[in-house]
Amino acid sequence: MVPLKEARGNYSPINHKISNWGYRIMSKEPKIVVMGSENVGKTTIMEKLIGNIGKVEYNGTTVAIDYGNIILNNRKIHLFGTPGQPRFEFMREITLNGAYFVLLIVDATTGLKDIDKKIINTIHLRNIPYAVFINKIDSCNDEILNNLKKEINELCPNCEHIMKGSALNDKGISKLKLILENI
Numbered sequence: 001m002v003p004l005k006e007a008r009g010n011y012s013p014i015n016h017k018i019s020n021w022g023y024r025i026m027s028k029e030p031k032i033v034v035m036g037s038e039n040v041g042k043t044t045i046m047e048k049l050i051g052n053i054g055k056v057e058y059n060g061t062t063v064a065i066d067y068g069n070i071i072l073n074n075r076k077i078h079l080f081g082t083p084g085q086p087r088f089e090f091m092r093e094i095t096l097n098g099a100y101f102v103l104l105i106v107d108a109t110t111g112l113k114d115i116d117k118k119i120i121n122t123i124h125l126r127n128i129p130y131a132v133f134i135n136k137i138d139s140c141n142d143e144i145l146n147n148l149k150k151e152i153n154e155l156c157p158n159c160e161h162i163m164k165g166s167a168l169n170d171k172g173i174s175k176l177k178l179i180l181e182n183i
C-alpha cells in the first residue's frame with residue numbers, strides 16, 4: 001500500500017491542485033463520480049446517500065448521468081452516477097473530467113466484470129483517488145466475498161478504502177457517508 005501522502009503527491013495537477021508539500025488541496029465542492037458496471041447498484045446507493053436524485057433511465061437502467069448533491073461537513077458534494085454499459089464508455093470518460101474522487105461500486109453476486117477492470121485501469125491512468133464499495137453482500141456468501149476482496153486488493157493497490165454493504169438494506173451507507181465526508 002502506498003502511503004497516502006506519497007500517493008496524493010502523484011496526482012495529476014490537471015484534476016487536483018497540489019500544495020507545495022505534495023498534499024492534495026481539499027476541494028470546497030468536490031465532484032465525485034460513481035462508477036461500476038450495469039446493475040451493480042449505483043443508482044440505489046446514490047438514492048440512499050442523497051434521497052431524491054435526478055436520473056435518466058430507460059427500462060430501469062441509467063442511460064445518461066444520475067446527479068445529486070449532499071452537504072457533508074459543511075461541504076457540498078456533487079455526485080455524478082455514470083451508466084455502466086460498454087457503449088457508454090465515452091460518457092464515463094467525459095464525466096471523469098475534473099473528478100476529485102471516484103466511488104467504484106462492485107456487485108458481490110457477479111464479481112468484477114471486464115467493464116469494472118477497464119474502469120479501474122482508467123482511474124489509474126488518470127491518477128484519480130478512489131474507493132471501492134462492494135454492494136449486495138446480502139446475496140452472497142463469505143467465501144465469495146473474501147475472494148472478491150482479495151481480487152480487488154490485488155487490482156487496486158492505491159485504492160483508499162474498500163467497503164462492503166447492501167444498499168437495498170441500508171448496510172454500509174453510513175460508513176460510506178463518513179468516508180465521503182473526509183475525502
Ligand SMILES: Nc1nc2c(ncn2[C@@H]2O[C@H](COP(=O)(O)OP(=O)(O)O)[C@@H](O)[C@H]2O)c(=O)[nH]1
Pocket residue numbers: 036037038039040041042043044045060061062084135136137138139165166167168169
Ligand atoms: N440484493 C440486492 N439488490 C440490490 C442491492 N442494491 C441494489 N440492488 C438491486 O440491483 C438492481 C440494480 O440497481 P441499480 O441501482 O439500478 O443499479 P445501477 O445500474 O448500477 O444503477 C435493482 O433491482 C436494485 O434494487 C443490494 O444491496 N442487494
Ligand SMILES: [Mg+2]
Pocket residue numbers: 042043044061062081
Ligand atoms: Mg443506474
